[in-house]
Amino acid sequence: MMRVLILAAMPQEVGPLLGPLGRPHIVARSPYPTWVGRVGHMECHVVQTGIGREHAGRAAAHVLDSTPVDLVISTGFAG
Numbered sequence: 001m002m003r004v005l006i007l008a009a010m011p012q013e014v015g016p017l018l019g020p021l022g023r024p025h026i027v028a029r030s031p032y033p034t035w036v037g038r039v040g041h042m043e044c045h046v047v048q049t050g051i052g053r054e055h056a057g058r059a060a061a062h063v064l065d066s067t068p069v070d071l072v073i074s075t076g077f078a079g
Helices: 011-021 053-064
Strands: 002-008 025-028 034-039 042-048 071-075
Touching: 002 011, 002 053, 011 034, 011 042, 042 053, 053 071
Parallel strands: 002 042, 002 071
Antiparallel strands: 025 034, 034 042
């Protein structure tokens, strides 16, 4: 199974990413809200990072310390 980490800054950016995951479940509320869901052969971890490069970097490092992934995507209105 392929693991994908998707980073988005704000709730308005995260919301549309959760729909295609069917019924994603929240696995963390703090320090970064994180949901996990599956699409086909992919397990997707969607993380709400907060705005800015520093927040995205800290959130990515936080997740990558405990979860190996195959692909990292940073997305959003300005990302």
